[in-house]
Amino acid sequence: MSNSHLFLKSGFPRAPLQNGLGRYVCQLQRITLKFCKNNGSSKGMRDFIENHLVDFAKENPGIVVYVKPRRHRTPVLVGEYLNGDREWLSCRNSTQEEITKWVDLLRTQNGSSSSLRLRKMWHTDVPSIQGPWTPFLLRSPEAHGQEYPSVEASKPLDAPQTATEKLIELFRQQKQLGDEDVLSQKRAE
């Protein structure tokens, strides 16, 4: 198994220069298409240049497009970005559609992306607005002064009244009423 990803640089998502906060600026500065005029491996590149390159340049006025013919060499795409990155892509024997996709990728990314493993899918400057959670959040103030161990706090919260407790309560009620009243009630019955 390839262990190359173990030594890959890792990082967190960042956008250069607060991009997208006010307006969006395309980060691709210039793109260079190198190809051969008669070699078969450049056929797709030649098709792309004939059919789509002018449209691409018109749609993206911010990108400088260079076309560089050279004899008997493989076709190559090179993108240069505002952050100084340079992405080199070999397009040997690739078709026109593939080249369209690769050019689109070069256009839409912010720099060469292949060498960074992302550790998070989220970046924020303000991690918490209501404050971080603590165990005392939304608890009654009485709970703060609680001393442990305590019998009260050790009880289960939803324990029903036991039969013994019921009997004791009944007995207390009777005591409150007084023995005489109970006796009189019984007599009346």
Next chain:
Amino acid sequence: MSFLAQTVRQVLRQAPTRSSALTGAMRSLSLAPALWQQNKPATADAAIDVAAIAKDQQKECQSICERVNQQVAKMEQGRLFAVVHLCGKQFKITAGDIILVEGYWPPTIGDEISLDKVLLAGARDFTLIGRPILESGLVTVKATVVEKTLTHTKTHFRKKRRKQYMRINFQRSPNTMIRINSIELARPVDASSEAEKEPSRRLF
């Protein structure tokens, strides 16, 4: 009432006195005396109690909503945050955040989008909770697509021992980076707006 708007301070202050408004889960979690934590057996006058409690809750909700609206009107609410549902995942975001959507996703760079599935929105002193999402138009979350790129090359390697079986595949999946521009409360919070509405029916 589709959301529960409660100031944190108010909850802290009034926690011991309002057992009825807290849900069962909250009640079982709180460390208050056991007397009013127990679910008391239903008595004959339970129906009257329920109506009174509902009225109380309605009144309380109204007052809370008013306070939230006052705060928003005075622009004192500070920074807002929201939990949005986007492409099968939930993100907790605030203005200026960057989030990444994994996999194929059509919007391209420079597109300004609004995230409509807001599950929760909150500020320092209040939180609006949706059931499951807040009603549309209450909170507007605006975002810009900043980057569409591919991940690093991931290696997918499988091997079976003693079976002469070994495959190695490499893959890169698309990623989209989104910048959150703003989170705003579009209109005042209204307690009664959803109480009257019938619960939406699910049709299959």
